[in-house]
C-alpha cells in the first residue's frame with residue numbers, strides 16, 4: 278500500500294539537490310557512469326584527474342555497508358573521456374528501499390550521463406560457464422519485482438520517465454556488440470558469453486532447489502543487484518551495458534560439496550578485475566562509436 282511513510286524518499290527535488298551539490302564541487306561532466314560490483318572497486322585504477330567523494334559526505338546518498346564496496350563516487354577521465362564510477366553499490370538486503378538503491382542512477386541522469394555500465398559478481402547457473410568468465414548481460418529476470426519489490430512502484434514522476442516503460446531492450450544491443458568486439462580484440466572470447474542474469478534479494482545464497490528453479494526459468498547467472506539500477510536507468514532513458522563476473526559455480530546437485538561464500542566472491546572478483554578493467558577502458562574510449570539513443574522516455578533532457 279502506498280502511504281506517506283513508505284512514499285518515495287528520493288523525490289525529484291532530492292535528486293536535484295544532490296546533483297547540484299556534486300556539480301558545484303566538480304568540474305567533471307561525465308557522459309558515462311560505471312557501477313562497480315563486489316570486489317570490483319579496482320576498476321577505477323586507470324582513472325586520471327581523479328576527484329573522490331565519500332558517500333557519507335554527499336547529501337541524500339546512502340552509505341555502503343558490504344565488504345568489497347568502498348563507498349566512494351569517483352570522477353575522472355579515461356582516455357580523455359569524462360566518467361564517474363560508483364565504487365560500491367547498494368543492495369536491497371542492506372535494508373535500503375529500491376528507491377534508495379537506485380538513487381545514484383537518477384543523479385547520473387540529471388548530471389548529463391548518457392550511458393551506464395553496470396558490473397556485478399554473480400553465480401554461474403549455465404553449466405558451460407567457468408569461474409572467472411565474463412557474462413555480457415543480454416536480459417534479466419526481476420524476481421523481487423514479481424513480488425512487488427520494484428524501484429518504480431509508487432507515484433511515477435514523468436520528469437524521469439513514463440509510467441509503463443518497455444524493458445524488452447533494457448541492455449543496448451549496440452553496446453553489447455561493441456563489448457563483444459572489444460573482448461574478441463583483447464583475445465578474451467574464450468571466456469566471454471552472453472546470458473540472462475536473475476536477481477534474487479539475498480542475502481543468503483541459493484538453496485539447490487532454488488538454483489534448479491532459476492536455471493529452468495532460463496537464468497544463466499544469479500546475483501543480488503543490478504536489475505533495479507538497470508530498470509531505473511532504462512526508465513530515464515540511459516543506454517545500459519551490463520557485465521557480470523562469474524565468481525562461483527552455483528550448485529544444482531545435492532552431491533556437490535563446495536559451499537559458496539562472500540570471501541570467495543571477493544577473491545575471484547579481485548583476481549579478474551584487471552581483465553574487466555581492460556574491457557571497460559576500451560569500452561569507454563569507444564562508446565561514442567555507438568549512436569546516442571533518442572531519449573523518448575525522459576523529459577528532463579539535460580544536465581543542470
Ligand SMILES: O=P(O)(O)O[C@@H]1C[C@H](O)[C@@H](CO)O1
Nearest residue numbers: 314315397398501502539542
Ligand atoms: O554488488 P554485487 O552484485 O556485485 O554483489 C554480489 C551479490 C552480493 O552482494 C555479494 C555476494 O557475495 O556479491
